[in-house]
Every structure is written in C-alpha cells, then in structure tokens.
Amino acid sequence: MRSKPQNPIPGKVAKQGTSASEQGTSQAARATLALRELLVQGHFQPGERMREVPLAKRLGLSRIPLRLALERLAHEGFLEIRPTRGFIAQQFSLPDIYDAIDLRGSLEGMAARLAAERISEAGELETLRALHEEMVGLIRGKALTLNGVAEYIDRNSRFHSEILTLSRSRRLRRAMEQITSLPFASASAFLQRQYVAPESHELFLISIEHHRALVEAIGAREGARAESIAREHARVARRNLESAMENQGIGESVPGFKLIQL
Amino acid sequence: MRSKPQNPIPGKVAKQGTSASEQGTSQAARATLALRELLVQGHFQPGERMREVPLAKRLGLSRIPLRLALERLAHEGFLEIRPTRGFIAQQFSLPDIYDAIDLRGSLEGMAARLAAERISEAGELETLRALHEEMVGLIRGKALTLNGVAEYIDRNSRFHSEILTLSRSRRLRRAMEQITSLPFASASAFLQRQYVAPESHELFLISIEHHRALVEAIGAREGARAESIAREHARVARRNLESAMENQGIGESVPGFKLIQL
DNA sequence: GATACCAGAAATGCATACATTTCAGGAATG
DNA sequence: CATTCCTGAAATGTATGCATTTCTGGTATC
Numbered sequence: 325m326r327s328k329p330q331n332p333i334p335g336k337v338a339k340q341g342t343s344a345s346e347q348g349t350s351q352a353a354r355a356t357l358a359l360r361e362l363l364v365q366g367h368f369q370p371g372e373r374m375r376e377v378p379l380a381k382r383l384g385l386s387r388i389p390l391r392l393a394l395e396r397l398a399h400e401g402f403l404e405i406r407p408t409r410g411f412i413a414q415q416f417s418l419p420d421i422y423d424a425i426d427l428r429g430s431l432e433g434m435a436a437r438l439a440a441e442r443i444s445e446a447g448e449l450e451t452l453r454a455l456h457e458e459m460v461g462l463i464r465g466k467a468l469t470l471n472g473v474a475e476y477i478d479r480n481s482r483f484h485s486e487i488l489t490l491s492r493s494r495r496l497r498r499a500m501e502q503i504t505s506l507p508f509a510s511a512s513a514f515l516q517r518q519y520v521a522p523e524s525h526e527l528f529l530i531s532i533e534h535h536r537a538l539v540e541a542i543g544a545r546e547g548a549r550a551e552s553i554a555r556e557h558a559r560v561a562r563r564n565l566e567s568a569m570e571n572q573g574i575g576e577s578v579p580g581f582k583l584i585q586l
Numbered sequence: 587m588r589s590k591p592q593n594p595i596p597g598k599v600a601k602q603g604t605s606a607s608e609q610g611t612s613q614a615a616r617a618t619l620a621l622r623e624l625l626v627q628g629h630f631q632p633g634e635r636m637r638e639v640p641l642a643k644r645l646g647l648s649r650i651p652l653r654l655a656l657e658r659l660a661h662e663g664f665l666e667i668r669p670t671r672g673f674i675a676q677q678f679s680l681p682d683i684y685d686a687i688d689l690r691g692s693l694e695g696m697a698a699r700l701a702a703e704r705i706s707e708a709g710e711l712e713t714l715r716a717l718h719e720e721m722v723g724l725i726r727g728k729a730l731t732l733n734g735v736a737e738y739i740d741r742n743s744r745f746h747s748e749i750l751t752l753s754r755s756r757r758l759r760r761a762m763e764q765i766t767s768l769p770f771a772s773a774s775a776f777l778q779r780q781y782v783a784p785e786s787h788e789l790f791l792i793s794i795e796h797h798r799a800l801v802e803a804i805g806a807r808e809g810a811r812a813e814s815i816a817r818e819h820a821r822v823a824r825r826n827l828e829s830a831m832e833n834q835g836i837g838e839s840v841p842g843f844k845l846i847q848l
Numbered sequence: 849g850a851t852a853c854c855a856g857a858a859a860t861g862c863a864t865a866c867a868t869t870t871c872a873g874g875a876a877t878g
Numbered sequence: 879c880a881t882t883c884c885t886g887a888a889a890t891g892t893a894t895g896c897a898t899t900t901c902t903g904g905t906a907t908c
Contacts, residue, residue, distance in 0.1 A: 849908105850907105850908090851906105851907085851908080852905105852906085852907075852908090853904105853905085853906075853907090854903105854904090854905080854906095855902105855903095855904090855905100856901105856902090856903095856904105857900105857901080857902080857903100858899105858900085858901075858902090859898100859899080859900070859901085860897105860898085860899075860900085861896105861897085861898075861899090862895105862896090862897085862898100863894105863895090863896085863897100864893105864894085864895085864896100865892100865893090865894085865895105866891105866892085866893085866894100867890105867891080867892080867893095868889100868890085868891075868892100869888105869889080869890075869891085870887105870888085870889070870890085871886105871887085871888075871889085872885100872886095872887080872888095873884105873885095873886095873887100874883105874884090874885090875882105875883085875884080875885100876881105876882085876883075876884095877880105877881085877882075877883090878879105878880090878881075878882090
C-alpha cells in the first residue's frame with residue numbers, strides 16, 4: 325500500500341544541493357549568511373515582513389531551508405517571530421544599542437573577573453600579552469593606515485576572545501556570542517568608522533591603556549579591578565557611536581547602522 | 587503547467603493540524619514543548635543522537651515541524667547542531683551549572699543596578715514591594731506547606747521579572763530569557779527541592795532578606811549596592827544545588843537533574 | 849589479528865504539493 | 879460616510895518523496 329512504485333508524477337526530480345553556486349555547505353547555512361548580510365546592510369525596512377516565497381525565489385532555494393535560516397536569525401535577534409504570521413525584521417532604538425553595549429561590557433567584566441580568579445600559572449597570560457603588544461606596535465607613534473586598522477581589528481577581537489578562553493566558562497562564551505551576534509554590539513563594531521574620525525588616535529590609545537590594565541589586573545588576580553576595567557572599556561564603543569551620530573553621513577561605515585531607528 | 591489538476595495521486599490528503607490532540611497551536615510549537623519536557627526529564631542520554639524519523643513517529647508528526655523544534659531547542663542550549671549529522675543531546679557538567687548560576691547572578695545584578703539608576707518615582711516600586719510582602723507572609727513564622735511553596739515560587743519569579751521590567755532594557759530581558767531557558771539556571775529551579783531539605787526555612791529567610799535589601803537599595807538609587815545584593819542572591823541557588831548533591835535521591839525533584847553528568 | 853575497503857542500510861537535506869489560515873479589497877448595510 | 883461582511887488571493891504550516899551523505903557490519907587483504 326501507500327502507492328510507492330506506481331506513482332506517476334513524483335514531482336520533478338530536482339538536482340538539489342549543488343545548484344549553481346558554491347557547494348560544500350548546506351542551503352540553510354548559505355541562506356543564513358546571505359540573509360544576515362542583507363539585513364545588516366539594511367535591505368529590509370524595520371518592521372517589514374519577510375515573505376517566504378519571494379525570498380526563497382530571490383535566494384534560489386526552497387522554503388524549507390529558508391525557514392531554518394529565518395529561525396536562526398530570529399534567535400540572533402534580527403527577526404521577530406509571529407506565529408502563523410511569519411517573521412518580521414526587528415528594529416533597534418538608540419537606547420537598545422546603548423543597552424546592548426552595556427550588556428556586553430557586563431559580560432566582558434564577568435569574563436575578566438573569572439579569568440583573574442581562575443588563572444593558575446603566569447604562562448597562561450602569554451597570548452593575551454602578545455596580542456596587546458602587537459596592538460601597541462600598530463598604533464603607538466604611527467599614522468593610521470587602512471591596513472593597520474584591519475590588523476588592529478583582528479588582534480582586538482582575538483584579545484577579547486582570549487579573555488573568554490581564560491574565563492573557562494562555556495556558558496559565558498555562549499552568552500557573549502549571542503550578544504555580539506548583533507553587529508553594533510560586537511567589540512569591533514565601530515572600529516572601521518573610528519579610522520576616519522578625528523579623535524581616532526586618541527580612542528585607540530585609550531583602548532590600549534585599557535588592555536594594558538586588564539592584562540595587569542588579571543595577572544595580579546585582581547578580579548574586581550579587572551571587571552571594572554572591562555566594563556569601562558566597553559564604553560569606548562558608546563563614545564564611538566555617539567560621535568558617529570554627530571558626524572552625519574559616516575553611519576554608512578558602521579555595520580547595521582540602517583537598522584537603527586532614530 | 588505544473589500538472590495541478592490532473593495529478594492523480596497527490597499524496598494522502600492528511601488532515602494535518604488538528605490531528606487528535608489539543609488544537610490551536612502549531613505542530614512545531616507542540617513538538618517544542620513535548621521535546622523540552624522529555625529532555626528535562628532525562629529521557630535522552632547526554633550525547634545521544636536525536637534521530638528524526640523515530641522521533642517524528644513517536645510525537646505523531648512529520649520531520650519538518652520536528653526539525654524546527656529541534657532547531658529551537660538547540661538555540662536554547664539543550665541540543666548541539668552537527669551539520670549533516672543531526673542534533674545530539676547536550677550534557678552539562680557541574681562547573682557548567684555553577685557558571686550558569688553565576689551568569690544569571692551577573693545579569694540580575696545588572697538589572698538591579700539599572701533599575702536603581704532608572705527609576706523615576708517611588709510609586710514604581712509598589713509592585714516589587716507588594717510581591718516581597720506576600721512572600722514574607724508566606725514564609726515568616728509559618729510551617730512550609732506544599733501549596734505555600736508553590737505560591738512562593740510564583741511570587742518569586744514575578745519579583746525577579748519585575749526587576750527586569752524596572753531595568754527598562756529589552757536586550758537584558760532577552761539575555762536573561764536565554765540563560766534561564768536552561769532549567770537549572772532559572773531563579774526557582776531548586777525551590778521545589780528546597781521544600782524537603784532540612785535547612786529549607788533558613789534559606790527561604792535568607793532569600794527574603796535579600797529581596798528586602800534589594801527593594802531598599804533600588805528605592806534609594808544605590809545601584810552598586812543593588813547589584814552586589816542581586817549577585818549574592820543568586821548564590822542561594824548554588825547552595826541549594828550543593829545540598830541536593832549531598833542528599834542522595836533528592837535530585838529527582840530538581841528539574842533537569844538528569845542532564846547533569848558527574 | 850588488525851586494518852582497509854566496500855556494499856547495504858539508514859539518516860539527514862531539501863524540493864514539491866497541498867491544507868489551512870490570514871489578509872486585502874470591495875460590496876452591502878447601517 | 880463609516881462599518882461589517884464576504885470572497886478570492888496570498889502567505890504560512892506541514893506531509894510526502896527523493897537525492898545525497900553518513901554509518902555499520904562484514905569481507906578481503908596484509
């Protein structure tokens with residue numbers, strides 16, 4: 325029963341998977357990347373409904389993997405789920421973003437505190453110290469180049485990731501990943517922009533001083549001090565955002581800027 | 587085109603949706619609830635693979651909504667995603683859980699601090715104070731009853747939710763929801779168990795003193811004090827877990843206890 | 849006896865098709 | 879002129895079936 329063999333028109337036998345673009349990844353994974361990129365670049369109005377059929381056609385896949393991608397982006401905070409009514413693009417107010425930065429600061433503070441409490445031997449700090457020294461070399465006494473800023477961004481995110489590693493808390497790393505999935509909440513969200521701002525160099529130097537003090541505090545197992553430095557360090561991002569708001573037209577260089585409603 | 591009308595055997599015309607159980611919700615939503623319940627009750631070994639076909643048959647639905655449910659539970663932290671290899675039940679070590687409680691304490695600390703900083707008029711504290719008074723009435727000078735504990739749990743979670751409301755931070759509420767989706771990280775995870783433990787009454791009184799001090803600190807806009815009280819308050823959950831580990835056999839009453847590998 | 853190899857089985861990934869619900873617009877009514 | 883009701887179109891929800899990948903167990907080879 326069930327009419328397996330004699331089914332005359334079983335669909336169309338689509339050559340799924342290796343459609344026409346890069347292969348090796350699943351359709352759902354590619355859809356997630358593509359959609360996130362579209363969202364960050366502001367191709368959807370905040371509050372706009374994400375219609376599945378046109379979207380699937382646009383991305384060249386069916387609704388099933390698209391659905392999974394939408395589900396993931398909703399959990400990342402880009403979309404809101406309305407049962408039986410689909411997904412709609414989330415919008416973010418300025419206080420939202422300040423709170424996201426504050427929250428990241430709080431989590432990084434906890435990471436720094438745990439790192440200070442849990443470090444066992446001085447050698448564990450080597451990676452952190454080396455990254456700090458590299459950033460010093462990239463900034464101090466030099467004019468900023470585009471390449472230099474790119475390298476700084478790389479070292480900076482590895483620096484912050486290393487503190488998470490030293491904290492030895494899987495839950496904390498997960499929580500941090502969920503916060504920083506929003507582009508403007510991540511540690512290097514405003515660094516690209518910073519490059520063109522007049523006070524750039526000063527803010528880089530302040531950041532570096534924060535890093536230096538963080539390494540020192542963690543090495544000395546001064547958990548409370550490490551925590552408050554990390555919190556203050558996150559406020560640099562807020563200053564960058566504020567100056568971006570003032571200098572009109574620069575917002576273009578800030579990732580996800582178009583998602584911010586003023 | 588597409589052979590719409592003359593399609594002879596288009597499947598089976600299943601009467602989907604209102605299958606046989608409660609209706610009004612989607613299959614995916616019901617699957618999420620059912621699976622989460624199964625996971626928390628320990629029906630899956632940590633590390634066990636979640637095979638979709640048997641699971642779908644067991645839950646009485648097809649693989650598509652089941653997939654969505656699995657995806658959600660993975661984002662909640664119950665499952666791990668292995669591309670092309672399905673979902674496997676996550677396992678949690680004791681340090682994981684301590685860290686989850688610590689993390690929740692950190693977030694509640696931030697919520698209490700923000701509440702203290704952002705409160706504008708004294709009347710806003712009324713709900714919080716009323717909930718506190720109710721809890722006092724339920725505990726002080728009384729023998730614990732099962733019903734009383736249930737009511738305490740209700741007031742307690744509303745108390746913690748109210749602090750989040752007073753913090754006026756959507757991001758923070760989201761972050762807290764993501765942490766407390768793990769059963770043993772939530773504020774009332776160990777309260778059921780507490781009822782039978784010998785030191786129950788003392789821990790309830792300590793919690794109530796924390797609540798009292800929290801209301802006082804928030805009302806006086808003492809942000810730093812509110813923060814540290816909230817952090818210390820979360821440690822009560824840790825004490826409960828520790829005493830649950832000692833008293834053998836009581837773990838059954840702790841939600842998600844079977845997910846903890848020792 | 850251990851490793852490599854190789855079917856067959858089973859599991860995931862996804863496209864299609866259909867059922868059900870929601871939405872938009874216009875006609876009818878107050 | 880505003881409101882309600884209705885109807886067709888469109889959108890989401892989900893079951894089925896097939897393609898591809900992964901697993902498993904047995905056999906051959908060293």
